[in-house]
Amino acid sequence: MDQSGQSTERESETELPNKSAVPVSLVAIKAACSQCSLHELCLSEGLSKEELAKLDSLVGARRKLKRQQNLYRAGDPFEAIYAVRTGFFKTDILLEDGRDQVTGFQMAGEILGMDGIGTEVHSCNAVALEDSEVCIIPFSQLEQLSREIKTLQHNFHKVMSRELVRDQGLMMLLGTMRAEERLAAFLLNMSQRFTSRGYSAAEFHLRMTREEIGSYLGLKLETVSRAFSRFQEEGLIAVQQKHIRILDGAGLKKLLNHQPR
Amino acid sequence: MDQSGQSTERESETELPNKSAVPVSLVAIKAACSQCSLHELCLSEGLSKEELAKLDSLVGARRKLKRQQNLYRAGDPFEAIYAVRTGFFKTDILLEDGRDQVTGFQMAGEILGMDGIGTEVHSCNAVALEDSEVCIIPFSQLEQLSREIKTLQHNFHKVMSRELVRDQGLMMLLGTMRAEERLAAFLLNMSQRFTSRGYSAAEFHLRMTREEIGSYLGLKLETVSRAFSRFQEEGLIAVQQKHIRILDGAGLKKLLNHQPR
DNA sequence: TGGCCGCTTTGATCCATGTCAATACGATAA
DNA sequence: TTATCGTATTGACATGGATCAAAGCGGCCA
Numbered sequence: 001m002d003q004s005g006q007s008t009e010r011e012s013e014t015e016l017p018n019k020s021a022v023p024v025s026l027v028a029i030k031a032a033c034s035q036c037s038l039h040e041l042c043l044s045e046g047l048s049k050e051e052l053a054k055l056d057s058l059v060g061a062r063r064k065l066k067r068q069q070n071l072y073r074a075g076d077p078f079e080a081i082y083a084v085r086t087g088f089f090k091t092d093i094l095l096e097d098g099r100d101q102v103t104g105f106q107m108a109g110e111i112l113g114m115d116g117i118g119t120e121v122h123s124c125n126a127v128a129l130e131d132s133e134v135c136i137i138p139f140s141q142l143e144q145l146s147r148e149i150k151t152l153q154h155n156f157h158k159v160m161s162r163e164l165v166r167d168q169g170l171m172m173l174l175g176t177m178r179a180e181e182r183l184a185a186f187l188l189n190m191s192q193r194f195t196s197r198g199y200s201a202a203e204f205h206l207r208m209t210r211e212e213i214g215s216y217l218g219l220k221l222e223t224v225s226r227a228f229s230r231f232q233e234e235g236l237i238a239v240q241q242k243h244i245r246i247l248d249g250a251g252l253k254k255l256l257n258h259q260p261r
Numbered sequence: 262m263d264q265s266g267q268s269t270e271r272e273s274e275t276e277l278p279n280k281s282a283v284p285v286s287l288v289a290i291k292a293a294c295s296q297c298s299l300h301e302l303c304l305s306e307g308l309s310k311e312e313l314a315k316l317d318s319l320v321g322a323r324r325k326l327k328r329q330q331n332l333y334r335a336g337d338p339f340e341a342i343y344a345v346r347t348g349f350f351k352t353d354i355l356l357e358d359g360r361d362q363v364t365g366f367q368m369a370g371e372i373l374g375m376d377g378i379g380t381e382v383h384s385c386n387a388v389a390l391e392d393s394e395v396c397i398i399p400f401s402q403l404e405q406l407s408r409e410i411k412t413l414q415h416n417f418h419k420v421m422s423r424e425l426v427r428d429q430g431l432m433m434l435l436g437t438m439r440a441e442e443r444l445a446a447f448l449l450n451m452s453q454r455f456t457s458r459g460y461s462a463a464e465f466h467l468r469m470t471r472e473e474i475g476s477y478l479g480l481k482l483e484t485v486s487r488a489f490s491r492f493q494e495e496g497l498i499a500v501q502q503k504h505i506r507i508l509d510g511a512g513l514k515k516l517l518n519h520q521p522r
Numbered sequence: 523t524g525g526c527c528g529c530t531t532t533g534a535t536c537c538a539t540g541t542c543a544a545t546a547c548g549a550t551a552a
Numbered sequence: 553t554t555a556t557c558g559t560a561t562t563g564a565c566a567t568g569g570a571t572c573a574a575a576g577c578g579g580c581c582a
Contacts, residue, residue, distance in 0.1 A: 093433055097518045101436045103429050115429065117422035124429060143415060147408045154404060160421045161378035167428035168364050168376065168385060172354055174435035175362045175479035179569065210530065218436035220570055225531055241530075241578080257358045440539070471560065481540055486561055502548075502560075524582090531576070540568090546561070552554085 032056040033135075038109035042083050043137075043155045051149050058145055059083075061136040071112060071126040071134060078116025080138045084108050087132020088207040091115075091124045092215070102216040104166075105129075105208060108197060111159050129207040174218045182217040183227040184255040187237065191246055202249070206242040293317040294396075299370035303344050304398075304416045312410050319406055320344075322397040332373060332387040332395060339377025341399045345369050348393020349468040352376075352385045353476070363477040365427075366390075366469060369458060372420050390468040435479045443478040444488040445516040448498065452507055463510070467503040 033044040034052040044055055062085065065071060071082060071089065089106040103124055106112055116122040117139065146153035173182050195201040206213070210221040210228075217224065231237045236252055238245040246252065294305040295313040305316055323346065326332060332343060332350065350367040364385055367373055377383040378400065407414035434443050456462040467474070471482040471489075478485065492498045497513055499506040507513065 093429060095433065095437070095518070099437045101433045103432050114422055115425050118419045118426060119423075123426045143411070143418070147411065147414060150404070150408065153408060157404070157421075158379045160418075160425070161375055162380075163425060164376050164421070164428065165379060165384045167425065167432070168354060171364050171428065171431055171435060172356065172362050174432060175476070176356070176360045209528090215436070221530080222532085222571085223569055226569090229531070257356070470558090482560080483541085483562085484539060487539095490561070526579105526581090528579090529577085531574105533574085534572085536569105536571075538568100538570090539566105541566070542564090544561100544563085547559080549556100549558090551556085 033059055036085075038083070038085070042109050042111070043152060043159065045155055046151045047149065051152065054145060054149070055152065058141050059135045059137055062133055063136055064133045065128040065131065067128055067130050069128050071128065072116075072122045073125045074122055076116075076122045078113070078120050078122055078139065080136050081111055081113040081117075081142070082126075082134040082136060084110050084112065085133040085135055088129045089126055089132060090129055090208060090212060090216075091126050093124045100215065101218075102208075102212050104170075105216065107193060111163075114160055114163060129212075179217075179219055179223050180227050180230065181255055182219065183213075183224060183231070184252040186213065186217060187244065187246065188249070188252055188256075190244075191249070201246070203243075203245045206244060294320055297346075299344070299346070303370050303372070304413060304420065306416055307412045308410065312413065315406060315410070316413065319402050320396045320398055323394055324397055325394045326389040326392065328389055328391050330389050332389065333377075333383045334386045335383055337377075337383045339374070339381050339383055339400065341397050342372055342374040342378075342403070343387075343395040343397060345371050345373065346394040346396055349390045350387055350393060351390055351469060351473060351477075352387050354385045361476065362479075363469075363473050365431075366477065368454060372424075375421055375424060390473075440478075440480055440484050441488050441491065442516055443480065444474075444485060444492070445513040447474065447478060448505065448507065449510070449513055449517075451505075452510070462507070464504075464506045467505060 033042070033055045034049070036042065036044065044052055047055060063071075063082075065087070074093065084106050086108055089112060090102050091104045091106065091112065092100050092102045094100040106126075112126050112134070113122065115124055142152075142156065146156055173185055177185065190204060190206070191201045194204050208216075210224045213219075214221040214224045219227075228237070228239045231252075232239050234251070236246070236248045238247060294303070294316045295310070297303065297305065305313055308316060324332075324343075326348070335354065345367050347369055350373060351363050352365045352367070352373065353361050353363045355361040367387075373387050373395070374383065376385055403413075403417065407417055434446055438446065451465060451467070452462045455465050469477075471485045474480075475482040475485045480488075489498070489500045492513075493500050495512070497507070497509045499508060
């Protein structure tokens with residue numbers, strides 16, 4: 001979609017296996033929010049034609065990033081938030097002593113950069129894990145437009161709030177779950193997010209390394225690797241490097257609620 | 262302040278030790294946002310007189326809660342956000358299997374309830390840890406008013422964003438720190454928050470149990486207790502039940518950046 | 523085609539924190 | 553004052569995950 005200026009799910013640089021029947025409603029042909037396939041994940045849901053047009057003019061600019069390129073870094077002045085159009089990102093924080101932690105993985109339709117609003121400075125790094133493209137949404141313009149468009153205002157608030165709830169979930173995971181539960185939760189979450197984008201729930205390609213997964217889950221990479229192996233032994237999944245096939249989703253879910261205690 | 266309808270820091274039900282010189286600017290006498298002592302922590306910063314008046318009329322309603330009473334519960338329909346006026350709260354999430362996690366502690370001037378915006382339903386429980394009072398801010402009215410008042414809009418966005426950043430910090434803590442680092446970070450955070458409210462940085466009264474601290478920090482209560490004891494042995498703090506005196510703040514800070522590795 | 527390099531897997535061992543249990547403390551109410 | 557109950561402390565022991573180390577695997581570039 002980047003190169004062509006045209007856009008469909010299928011053209012995404014995000015090559016996913018098992019790209020199964022994409023609902024027609026998700027397949028867009030023209031550019032801009034008004035035609036973006038990520039409508040319901042992003043800010044434009046429920047806007048009228050005229051309102052969409054206004055949003056389009058605001059969002060005009062795009063930015064392409066190569067794998068491993070930073071969208072922004074901790075300390076950068078905050079000017080805009082970003083909607084992931086294609087590709088895959090991680091956000092992470094680096095402590096002075098060298099320890100770092102991945103705080104999230106973002107895929108198409110998700111918003112990046114809201115951490116900068118409060119202080120006018122970004123508090124984390126955002127890095128593309130594969131070649132990606134984002135819509136640049138200048139923040140002061142977004143605030144201005146959402147003073148005019150109630151629905152846009154509310155959509156934005158919803159996006160921020162959902163981010164808060166996501167974070168709560170991650171705290172829960174980090175605070176109370178054991179290694180295998182964490183990984184099961186992670187896989188189910190990935191699966192669910194791929195699903196809601198029209199991809200297979202059962203088979204996908206992880207964009208991040210074991211170390212990044214571990215950092216996100218508060219585990220060491222060896223522990224992640226071992227948990228993958230165990231899941232495979234138990235017939236829950238098939239792993240081949242970054243390629244994952246979920247064989248027994250129900251089994252994974254069972255891991256979640258059955259803490260040993 | 263509740264009973265009298267009048268309000269100053271000193272009347273707070275929050276009896277803190279060492280309530281040291283409160284800057285005059287923080288001491289308010291009348292009620293309402295326009296005179297609230299929590300100005301700069303809350304939503305009203307930078308508003309003009311007329312704007313403040315409008316905000317006042319919106320925020321009119323208050324609610325008092327007794328210790329252990331719920332402000333809202335997970336699943337409750339979302340209608341309003343709440344500004345803590347006096348007292349002390351915790352938020353927590355309960356998993357089906359009985360495990361729960363404290364996701365935050367909120368004190369005067371902090372906002373509760375934003376987790377409900379995205380789904381129209383609260384995703385966590387908010388419980389008063391001591392007798393407390395909140396300002397009720399009906400959310401749709403807040404959205405309406407912040408379409409009129411740019412500064413209010415921006416203040417609200419800042420509050421949400423800061424909450425995101427706070428959560429990132431907690432993830433970092435839960436994901437990468439060892440027990441003593443976590444507790445040191447917790448104590449320093451408490452100290453800093455008390456300070457910015459005009460209380461002593463060095464001496465305060467914890468409102469929560471060891472178990473609640475542990476839940477928040479992803480530790481068992483015994484581990485919290487042991488870490489307190491160790492800090493005391495090392496002369497970093499003096500602990501007597503819930504009463505904490507910080508003897509060597511620099512020493513605590515050193516614990517943070519010195520991971521063993 | 524071969525060699526290098528980053529990533530992943532697997533094994534052996536260690537240690538921080540969890541678990542279980544006993545006791546102590548402090549506030550409250552009788 | 554004493555009994556009670558929730559909370560906190562402390563000790564002994566168990567264990568999940570970290571750490572250290574050594575191969576394996578695969579992709580990429582020369």
